[in-house]
Amino acid sequence: MPPALALPVVESEFPRHLHPYWPKLQEKSRAWLLEKRLMPPDKVAAYADSLCYTDLVAGYYIGAPDELLAAIADLSSWFFGWDDRHDRDAVHGRTTGWRRLCAGLHETLQDPRAHLHHEDPLVAGFADCVLRLYAHLGPRWNGRFARHFHPVIDAYDHEFGNRRTGTVPSVEAYIELRRLTFAHWIWIDLLEPTARQELPDAVRKHPAYRAAALATQDFSAWYNDLCSLPKELAGDEVHNLGISLIHHEGLSLQQAVAEVHRRVSDCVRDFLAVEPEVLSLADELIDGSAAGRKASAALQSCVFNMRNWFSSVYWFHHESGRYRVESWDDRSLPPYVSDAPGPEFPECELAGPELAGGQE
Incomplete structure (x- = not known):
């Protein structure tokens, strides 16, 4: 482990867990990528397992029903594919296709079933994931998921504009943008169907719960930045x-590597500092009622899986072929990415959505 990437506290304080469905998940993920045409068959055969996308999710959502874990894993694989399309469309200036993709994703959140057979595999794949996720907790949670995902799409579009103009956001602006492009609140929302219970609003919006959630997600996003810096500079x-x-x-x-490492380490400390307060909140929910016991158990599940983000993200970045830029023939083009454009559509003007900010 290179010293610049090593985090002894994660290795010692955050044991690694894998969902028992993981071996089957890997097989299903390969089949799903092929079925949805999200990777060419030769690249699925050569790279899908070594990218370790299923390992990442199988370490996040311990206790999830198998079918939910499969949907989350496919969403995660889809996310990496979307990120790669974003990169290649920006590099090649495929603005019309990119904006059409964003519009299709926004529409899919409102009516996923209507987009299951969309011409663009990324829209159809997203529709499949969303429809499967919407089957678990009902309209209230589904509406929140959609409200949290719309700003993620807009943030990716904002990044697209920055790439086309060569604009490097300030540190403060980048941190806020990254909390959207990493989809912080989506991954936290998914803790609830994993626990098979929607959290009460008072718990989900409690400052300690939100601080713990933010620490896990900032850690994950910034550790990704640390490990992907050579790839992204190239x-x-x-x-x-x-x-x-x-x-x-x-x-x-x-100096920048050292500073990102320091901030990542601070996220771990921030989580450990607030974790006892969240667990105390879980104890307070036990009021003798069945609803109280269920809410307490759900919150304990959420905190346990928040913990699992640290070990899962940490080891994923050292095992996945996604970050081994030194082994690529072309350091600017990952070998697992297809550089072909998305589906061809007639040229038309599409208005870019504004970057949305607030989170619920």
Whole structure:
């Protein structure tokens, strides 16, 4: 483990767990990528297992029903594919196709069934995932999921504009943007169907719960930035905490790596500091009623799986072939990515959505 990436506290304080469905999940994920045409068959055969996308999710959502875990795993694989399309469309200036994709994703959140056979595999694949996720907790949770995902799409579009103009966001602007492009609140929302129970609003909006959730997600996003920095520098990316620190605060590459490492370590400490308060909140929910016991158990499940983000994200980044830029023939083009454009559509003007900010 390179010292710049090593986090002894994660290795010692956050044991690694894998959902028992994981071996089957890997097999199903390969089949889903092929069925939905999200990766060419030769790339699925050569790279799908070594990318370890299913390992990542199988370590997050312990206790999830098998069919839910499969849907989350496919959403995660879809997310990586969407991220790769975003990169290639930005590099090649495929603005019309990109904007049409964003519009299709927004529409899918409102009516996933109507988009299951969309011409664009990314829209159809997203529709499949959303429809399966919507089957677990009902309209209230589904509506919240959609409200949280619309700003994620808009944030990706905002990044697309930055890539096309070479704009490196300030550190503060980047942190807020990253909380959307990493889909912080989506992954936290998915803790609830994993626990088979929607949390009461008073719990979900409690400052301690939100602080713990934010610490896990900032850790995950910034550790990703730390590990993907060589890949993103090679590809002329402008969105990385390290790149913002270099560009706007005058840090050297070595200093930027050290600063991102420090911030990542702080996220772990922040979580450990607030975790006891969240567990105390779970104890307070036990009021002698069946509803109280269920809410307490659900919150304990959520906190347990928040913990699992640290170990799962940490080991994923050291096992996945997604970040082994030194082994690629072309450091600017990952070998698992197809550089072909998405479906061809007639050229037309599409208005870009504004970046949405607030979270519920």
